[in-house]
Amino acid sequence: MPDPSTRDTTTTVVLLATTPAARLSCGDGTLLDRIGDQLAGPPARDVQVVTPGGGLGADLRGVAKIARTATGAVAMLPADLVAHNEALALLLEHPARDTGALVSHGVTAGPTRPPVRVEGGKIVAAGSSFHVVPEANATFRGVLQAGGADLTTLADVAEELAELADTGKLGPVTPAEAVDLLLVGLVRTGVAVRAAWLGPLHADRVAGQHAADAAVAGLADVDEAKVRLDTAVKADDGFFATYFVSSWSRHLIRPAAKLKLTPNTVTGISIGLALLAAVWFSAGTQSGRLAGALLFYLSFVLDCLDGQLARYTRSFSRLGAWADGMSDRLKEYIVYVGLAFGSADPGIWPLAVAATILQVVRHSIGYAYGGAVSDAARSGATWGRPPRSLQEPADARHGPGLLRLAERMDSRTIARWFKKIIVLPIGERTALIAVTAAVWNARVTFLALLCWGGVAALYQLAGRIARSKR
Known part of the structure; x- marks a missing residue:
């Protein structure tokens, strides 16, 4: 084999x-x-x-x-x-x-x-x-x-x-x-x-x-x-991405295909816009934060478009998948640096570092769990692949109460969107950074990321624990 x-x-x-x-x-x-x-x-x-x-x-x-x-x-x-x-x-x-x-x-x-x-x-x-x-x-x-x-x-x-x-x-x-x-x-x-x-x-x-x-x-x-x-547009994307990006970025897919743009090219342009956003954020002025917020939003639009273009043209590659995932982290952390440089607040850097560490931990929670399940499945561990009889004619629900509650929420539209929003996915983080930076300042941005991100981390951790016991 x-x-x-x-x-x-x-x-x-x-x-x-x-x-x-x-x-x-x-x-x-x-x-x-x-x-x-x-x-x-x-x-x-x-x-x-x-x-x-x-x-x-x-x-x-x-x-x-x-x-x-x-x-x-x-x-x-x-x-x-x-x-x-x-x-x-x-x-x-x-x-x-x-x-x-x-x-x-x-x-x-x-x-x-x-x-x-x-x-x-x-x-x-x-x-x-x-x-x-x-x-x-x-x-x-x-x-x-x-x-x-x-x-x-x-x-x-x-x-x-x-x-x-x-x-x-x-x-x-x-x-x-x-x-x-x-x-x-x-x-x-x-x-x-x-x-x-x-x-x-x-x-x-x-x-x-x-x-x-x-x-x-x-x-x-x-x-x-x-x-x-x-x-080509994700049917199960986040709330912000669904209603504030994909609702109009879909009209860019065919023009991008006709221009023979590759998904990797679009990813590169997205990174470039994030770099420009960080430069404007580092200016520390109200107009700079407004320009940075707009550029960061457009960067996220292209981040969605590269996947949409890949699905539409079916031009997938391992390099593209890796670059897309890495660019999300890279763009976000570059913007953190730009915001911190543009702030006159002497305590801004500890907040920026804390926000970065929190995001790293949150991603580790998700990827570590997925990797553990995958490794267990390949090695044949019973907890990775719970055995079930193929001879039993009936199939019944089972699992911890917390997990069953979460699954029932999926059948209700408002609850389903709440579940998506509470974990603070990349779309919601983009919106949070752009709005708080444009309307207030970098300190508010980092405090918002720490508060919401902390709640999201606890929710994710509880979900992983519940699923591991299923």
């Missing part, structure tokens, strides 16, 4: 042509031909077709074999799927190459649309004809991808499910449910499965010629170009 740290970005696609519907007529070929053509384009993909023969157990063991030898993410989808190109891209061309599944809101569950429950952007319960999902709020639409770090778990799950299916312990499941069962297995073994929302796009499995014809015809009802632009 290759080391996950050495995996490349090539996605292996397992196309399950195990149902008669895969041979239904579609244009000049079949549904299998159609989806094969869709998968033939970039990025680089290794498409492996699993044909009927041997039953569900054999199909699952085939998936396990591919997962154990793959050098990148592995995507699994049925050949009887009729979907927009953009729908497939939500997973297959996502920059993270992570573990995720295509899901949809507000669609009645059925044999080809098993129920799932999504909380906090992750699938926390998944169903099949055997597995029940209480309080389901979405449906799975047939496309599942396992990131490189989760391939060993995928292979283990596939082999365990194959054994259970062969011995009849999963009831009358059929080869048509192979992907559904794999999703159930990944979720129940504790893998973090990102919910990739389908939105207005179509992705439907079909069982007959009439349904296939209707599904293909229905694809024309959606403007994929518009959806591509819409999905």
Whole structure:
């Protein structure tokens, strides 16, 4: 099994042509031909077709074999799927190459649309004809991808499910449910499965010629170009970024693409504007603080735009991801220095240093926890991947009361925004710095950062502790 740290970005696609519907007529070929053509384009993909023969157990063991030898993410989808190109891209061309599944809101569950429950952007319960999902709020639409770090778990799950299916312990499941069962297995073994929302796009499995014809015809009802632009903007961003930046920065995406600007170029310009903001802040005048506040805001706009442009053009790179994350910290700390230099307050530098240390600690809380969970998952630690039985037909909620309260808040719009704001994300910090510096002075800015940042740190720490006990 290759080391996950050495995996490349090539996605292996397992196309399950195990149902008669895969041979239904579609244009000049079949549904299998159609989806094969869709998968033939970039990025680089290794498409492996699993044909009927041997039953569900054999199909699952085939998936396990591919997962154990793959050098990148592995995507699994049925050949009887009729979907927009953009729908497939939500997973297959996502920059993270992570573990995720295509899901949809507000669609009645059925044999080809098993129920799932999504909380906090992750699938926390998944169903099949055997597995029940209480309080389901979405449906799975047939496309599942396992990131490189989760391939060993995928292979283990596939082999365990194959054994259970062969011995009849999963009831009358059929080869048509192979992907559904794999999703159930990944979720129940504790893998973090990102919910990739389908939105207005179509992705439907079909069982007959009439349904296939209707599904293909229905694809024309959606403007994929518009959806591509819409999905370039983060759907789950912070309050300030959503309403005061992305509401208009989206109109810059296509012009930037036409000018052939790269995301890294936009990141560089963003850093330049932050440097200019720090210079104006260092002047120590009211007009200087106003100019600095405006430049710092525009710097954040470009910080959002670089990600939007990357998602729109699908021009992702590891360097770009690293540069984007580093630039956020760099710009913020440079502005701290500019504000401190421009203040005549003799006690401003201790406040600036304290604000910097607090931000470093807050980021450490988040990254250290994520790294610990990832390391535990790779090493097989039970607390990193809590075992759950694949034979239990029902799935129940569990977890500490604090965590369940936080999850319930996600279902209420006002509470959900409160949760986002209280952690003082980069958008809210930008607004806080810009407004307090422009209206008052650097001392007020640093005191505001320390007070709000302290509350955010305690909230984050409590959340990490609660999740670690889940």
